[in-house]
Amino acid sequence: MAPSRLGDAVIERLTEAIIDGRLKPGDPLPSEGQIAATFGISKPIAREALRELAAMGVIQVQQGKVSRVRAIDSGPLARFYRFAVGSTKHGLREAVELRRMLEPHIAALAAERRTEADIAVMHDILKRMEATLGDVPAWIEADLAFHNQVAAMAHNRLVVLQLKGLEPVVRIMMVRFNAREARTMDDWRVTLARHALIAEAIEEGNPAAAEAAMRSHFAAADAAIREIFGPDPTPGRPG
Template sequence: MPAESRLAAAFGVSKPVVREAVRELVALGVVHIQQGKVARVRAVDAAPLVQFFRFAVSENDHGLADANELRKLIEPQAAVLAARRGTAADQARLTQTIAAIENSVGRPEAFTDADIAFHEAIAAMTGNRLLSLQMQGLRSVIRGVSQILTMRPARTTQEWDATVQRHRAIYEAIIARDEARASSAMLEHFGAADAAIDQLAASWRSQRGETSAA
């Protein structure tokens, strides 16, 4: 970026005004400042979205359900586009992620990493940069939801297997380029997540002595 004096002259404002504007851009993740170096405009990435979604989801008791509902609006269509547009290289990447999911059963942290990689790979397969950035922005939310669900003390072997099978159903539909099946498999996946989140919410309300959702 040009020096503060040049920016001030170009826009007809004072240096303090430019300095405050640059601070705002840094806070938004648009500009990067390093001590002793020229300020630089950052490449577009998901960092601002990551911050936004992290705070938006954590600020209320319905955050998990809200996040899952948002993903349910986005990801079935992403699965459709992935089935339609995915290249051979994209499919190879998706194959690696489903293998990682299957190999991480019973290990919540590893499973969470594989789950994030799987859903981000599908977003990348759409060829839609904004959609891919959206999914990257949701990464911290996806991680939080996945960790809560996979770390439940009462999680059974059957539940682990069912989760893996839902992912495999999505994978197989996308690889087969079956758009309708890819969408329905993704919807089924989030339907199961809805049920698990409802159970958790009911448990939390019970622990707080509440009888219904706030």
């Protein structure tokens, strides 16, 4: 078997052990020598496999110390999105489109799976949003918390990681949306009302209404997107 394939086999076995719980966050990993002996590979291949796992954010490697398992988080995905999107007009527009594909379905799932504790947290976030109307930095944090809470209410770990991974890009968009000079206090209240409709549908356990409310929320952002980016570009050409 080629060296790269041998390294891939090590990565696959170790990630399986992490995902199924045999290796937990904080647990030490075997040394390079132990991994090499266990898998019948050379130390350089074992070392490269560990480097790849570290690059993926799966393990923490410190020189002179034992490598340890890390809790799976959205950090690597967030770094990927920041690189892929940057702050270009075309990239940010694509990020908005991606959110529109994902979040209505996430809201529907949240309506099916929400718990009383979930609903209580969502109400607290709505109160934070109301208290921060017109305060751009505080509102953005509350707005992000609302959308992350809807994702959490879907009770799907990958959904949460996806939304958290997108958060740095979403934050850039929110700063641009909310910093518009034409935005009045009435505009802020209308935006809050859209979030309240999403929350109401989720609390009622109505997936169709939750999905429709989230779609409406994104549709209402069309004017803001055009104001920031201008008209939609010609298909196939960057905007």
